[in-house]
Amino acid sequence: MDLSDAELTAAVCDLAIEVGFARAEVAPAGDPGRGEKFDEWLGRGWHGDMAYMARNVEKRKRPDLLVPGAASVLSLAVGYAPGGDDSAASGPGYIARFARGRDYHKVLKRRCAELMDRIGEIVPDFDGRAFVDTAPVMERLLAAAAGLGWIGRNGCLIVEDLGSYVVLCEIISNLPLIPGRPVAPGCGDCDACIRACPTGALHDDGLVDSRKCLSYLTIEHRGDATEEMRKFNRGLYGCDLCQEVCPHNRGLPPGDVELTSSPASEFDLDDVQAWSADDWDLATRGRAIRRAKYDMFIRNAATAAVRLAE
Ligand code: B12
Numbered sequence: 328m329d330l331s332d333a334e335l336t337a338a339v340c341d342l343a344i345e346v347g348f349a350r351a352e353v354a355p356a357g358d359p360g361r362g363e364k365f366d367e368w369l370g371r372g373w374h375g376d377m378a379y380m381a382r383n384v385e386k387r388k389r390p391d392l393l394v395p396g397a398a399s400v401l402s403l404a405v406g407y408a409p410g411g412d413d414s415a416a417s418g419p420g421y422i423a424r425f426a427r428g429r430d431y432h433k434v435l436k437r438r439c440a441e442l443m444d445r446i447g448e449i450v451p452d453f454d455g456r457a458f459v460d461t462a463p464v465m466e467r468l469l470a471a472a473a474g475l476g477w478i479g480r481n482g483c484l485i486v487e488d489l490g491s492y493v494v495l496c497e498i499i500s501n502l503p504l505i506p507g508r509p510v511a512p513g514c515g516d517c518d519a520c521i522r523a524c525p526t527g528a529l530h531d532d533g534l535v536d537s538r539k540c541l542s543y544l545t546i547e548h549r550g551d552a553t554e555e556m557r558k559f560n561r562g563l564y565g566c567d568l569c570q571e572v573c574p575h576n577r578g579l580p581p582g583d584v585e586l587t588s589s590p591a592s593e594f595d596l597d598d599v600q601a602w603s604a605d606d607w608d609l610a611t612r613g614r615a616i617r618r619a620k621y622d623m624f625i626r627n628a629a630t631a632a633v634r635l636a637e
């Protein structure tokens with residue numbers, strides 16, 4: 328098929344929607360800019376113990392160094408807004424919304440694989456790689472550069488009609504796709520997220536001090552509960568407080584069915600504290616929450632249980 332670059336871009340974005348992505352936009356494969364904010368974040372030590380964040384920094388900032396020969400980045404989003412009455416969704420022992428359903432890494436990778444097969448049918452010399460979360464790719468920055476959404480003061484990408492309840496992935500490829508245009512930020516003079524963050528992890532420059540962030544502490548941090556966890560943690564896995572208060576997350580339609588299939592708080596805190604390693608294995612199999620290991624779950628449950636008693 329002989330398509331112009333504009334026709335190819337439209338065709339690829341349409342295919343992305345057909346295989347189950349909610350949004351698809353294109354970023355350039357070269358330097359998207361704003362990499363200095365990443366350096367600043369690393370320089371402050373705000374990555375905590377996530378040593379992998381300090382590796383491959385140049386590749387992280389330049390998709391065309393990560394995938395030699397890359398000409399474009401297709402930035403893709405799937406929504407996971409809970410829909411309906413979501414008011415009781417952050418009680419003690421809650422699981423953050425992005426991790427309630429099936430493991431989004433698996434769901435998005437499967438959809439990327441299907442999309443790449445479909446692209447290969449119209450572009451025989453298509454050569455691309457899909458990335459979901461774990462690779463050295465600046466997913467929010469690329470999505471913002473593509474115009475898929477804008478970065479809010481809570482540090483999250485906010486997408487029109489999907490809010491910040493989206494997960495992201497990319498296909499970096501040799502396709503000469505035409506980049507989209509960044510959209511204007513929509514925070515105005517709101518600062519609800521900064522006021523809502525109980526630990527002071529969220530700074531008004533949009534950068535997050537992971538060492539204080541309950542999402543990091545419950546999902547990434549190994550070892551004993553920190554002071555922030557003992558004082559403020561309510562969750563078994565992750566934290567949504569800086570997203571819940573965002574006006575852009577109100578009244579959203581329910582997100583992708585595969586990502587929203589579990590109830591808000593499906594484990595009893597007493598039960599979790601009594602779990603054996605086998606119980607943990609059974610409860611977390613096939614789900615994103617498995618990133619928090621057995622001892623982390625027990626620790627998270629113990630700190631969250633204190634909130635029940637308050
Ligand atoms: C490390 C990490 C974390 C750390 C640090 C988070 C942070 N804010 O830095 C911790 C463990 C705390 C964390 C928490 C969460 N995370 Co996380 N995390 C990541 C990861 C692996 C890297 C992020 C990173 O590079 N951080 C360093 C900072 C400096 O970079 P950044 O956040 O991308 O910010 C850049 C942009 O904001 C850009 N920028 C700022 N303003 C502007 C303006 C314009 C115009 C442009 C172009 C760019 C731009 O500059 C910054 C630096 O260059 C990404 C996946 C990935 N590979 O990118 C997921 C990711 C960011 N996380 C995600 C999610 C869902 C979460 C949580 C919501 C989970 C939860 N409920 O518990 C929380 C949210 C906490 C928060 N307020 O950010 C999603 C975000 C989706 C979204 N809507 O933004 C991602 C993209 C994973 C995915 N594949 O979907 N996360």
Ligand code: SF4
Binds near residue numbers: 526527535540542
């Ligand atoms: S996820 Fe929770 S702890 Fe982390 S910045 Fe947001 S409100 Fe603060």
Ligand code: SF4
Binds near residue numbers: 479513518519572574
């Ligand atoms: S709560 Fe307000 S300041 Fe924070 S991201 Fe949403 S609109 Fe922006």
